[in-house]
Amino acid sequence: ISNNLGNAYMLNGKMDLALKFYTLSLEQDKKTNSDISSGIATSYNNIGNLYRVCGEYDQAIHYLTQSLEISRIVFGKDSLEYASSCNSLATTFLEIGEYAKAIDYFESAKDVYYRFYGEDHTDTALILNNLGYAMSENGENEKGLPLVEKSLEIRLRLLGNIHPDVAASMHNIGIIYRRLGYFDKAILYLQESLDIKTKLFGENHPDVSG
Numbered sequence: 001i002s003n004n005l006g007n008a009y010m011l012n013g014k015m016d017l018a019l020k021f022y023t024l025s026l027e028q029d030k031k032t033n034s035d036i037s038s039g040i041a042t043s044y045n046n047i048g049n050l051y052r053v054c055g056e057y058d059q060a061i062h063y064l065t066q067s068l069e070i071s072r073i074v075f076g077k078d079s080l081e082y083a084s085s086c087n088s089l090a091t092t093f094l095e096i097g098e099y100a101k102a103i104d105y106f107e108s109a110k111d112v113y114y115r116f117y118g119e120d121h122t123d124t125a126l127i128l129n130n131l132g133y134a135m136s137e138n139g140e141n142e143k144g145l146p147l148v149e150k151s152l153e154i155r156l157r158l159l160g161n162i163h164p165d166v167a168a169s170m171h172n173i174g175i176i177y178r179r180l181g182y183f184d185k186a187i188l189y190l191q192e193s194l195d196i197k198t199k200l201f202g203e204n205h206p207d208v209s210g
Contacts, residue, residue, distance in 0.1 A: 002028060006046060015054055022046045041070040041081065045088055052092045064089045083112035087127065094130070099138035106131035122165070125154040129169050136176045145180070148172045167196040
């Protein structure tokens with residue numbers, strides 16, 4: 001219950017309350033379980049993601065690393081729980097510019113999602129998008145582009161043409177084409193991404209006007 005309350009407050013941008021209930025959940029789990037349990041891994045992951053969103057990256061890495069290690073012990077490296085922790089940690093490293101570490105963790109998550117879900121799943125598309133963009137940020141544009149293009153293909157098939165995730169993949173493809181010097185293609189994808197966001201959110205939304 002405490003974790004669910006924390007999730008609700010986080011979605012509403014009330015980070016102090018979210019942290020309060022995530023911490024309460026962690027304390028409750030530690031009282032009723034050992035220090036190595038699925039509930040504790042979830043609480044660490046939630047707290048770490050909250051700190052990441054707040055820009056407190058040292059704290060984020062601290063908690064997410066603990067979540068990853070507990071998930072490895074409890075569930076194993078071939079589990080969705082471990083993959084989720086890898087994705088959270090990779091996203092944090094991507095945001096602070098440690099691209100090689102981000103790529104390693106995204107690769108680990110990708111392998112698990114492909115085994116569990118195959119290609120036609122939104123989580124697989126998410127990982128491909130994130131991994132491809134991380135590779136581009138690391139200067140590996142030719143390696144990153146096919147992954148983001150595959151992400152877009154999956155998302156179009158599963159989500160349709162007008163969806164935020166489709167816009168995100170198109171945006172990333174546009175960025176990579178711009179870095180490769182294909183400016184006409186870059187403009188095409190970036191404009192399509194903007195058009196989708198405008199249809200979804202309106203012209204005054206930060207993702208459109210910013």
